[in-house]
Structure formats: C-alpha cells, structure tokens
Amino acid sequence: xxxxxxxxxxxxxxxxxxxxxxxxxxxxxxxxxxxxxxxxxxxxxxxxxxxxxxxxxxxxxxxxxxxxxxxxxxxxxxxxxxxxxxx
Numbered sequence: 001x002x003x004x005x006x007x008x009x010x011x012x013x014x015x016x017x018x019x020x021x022x023x024x025x026x027x028x029x030x031x032x033x034x035x036x037x038x039x040x041x042x043x044x045x046x047x048x049x050x051x052x053x054x055x056x057x058x059x060x061x062x063x064x065x066x067x068x069x070x071x072x073x074x075x076x077x078x079x080x081x082x083x084x085x086x087x
Contacts, residue, residue, distance in 0.1 A: 019074040022046050024058035029070040031083075038044050038062060048074060056080060062087065 020028070026046055032038060045060035055074035060067065071081035 003069060019055055020057065020072070020077055021076075022048075022057065024077070025070075025072045025074065026059055026061075028072050028079065029059045029061070029068065032070070032079055032082065033063075033068050 024071065026037075030040070035049060041062045043059070043061045045058055047058055049056050050056055051071070057070075057072045057074050057082040059070040062068070065087050066083050067083075069081070069085075069086045070079060071078055083084065
C-alpha cells in the first residue's frame with residue numbers, strides 16, 4: 001500500500017506555479033466574513049493542501065464563540081467552501 005503524504009508549500013508551488021499567499025487567502029476569507037483582522041480573536045489554521053487536482057488554502061479563525069472555516073482556491077482566490085458555526 002502506498003503512503004500518501006501532504007505536500008509542503010514549496011512542492012505545491014512547483015506543481016502549479018503562482019499562488020495566493022497565506023495573508024492574501026486570509027484577507028479573502030475576512031472580506032467574505034465582513035471582518036477586519038483586528039476583529040478576530042485568533043487564526044487556528046492557515047495551511048495549504050492539494051485537493052481534487054488543485055491547491056487550496058484551508059483557513060479557520062474565531063471571533064468570540066463563532067468559528068469560521070474556509071477552503072479557498074490558491075490560484076483564483078475563489079471560495080470553495082464556507083462554514084460558520086457556534087463553538
């Protein structure tokens with residue numbers, strides 16, 4: 001059985017070329033949530049992954065008891081998934 005590991009950021013950049021930076025992806029998520037960086041309590045997750053043939057930024061942050069979770073296409077900046085839940 002083959003062991004598939006997540007690719008690191010450098011490997012992902014080599015596969016598909018230019019991408020959004022982590023800060024740009026977070027800015028897209030905050031814009032969608034209509035929040036400013038100063039309004040969130042902390043970012044729990046901001047990492048790049050490779051899903052279904054494309055690079056995706058996985059972003060998770062909190063504002064009070066609200067948890068925001070995003071998957072953002074790393075090349076186009078399109079929001080692929082959005083969830084907002086009470087924590």
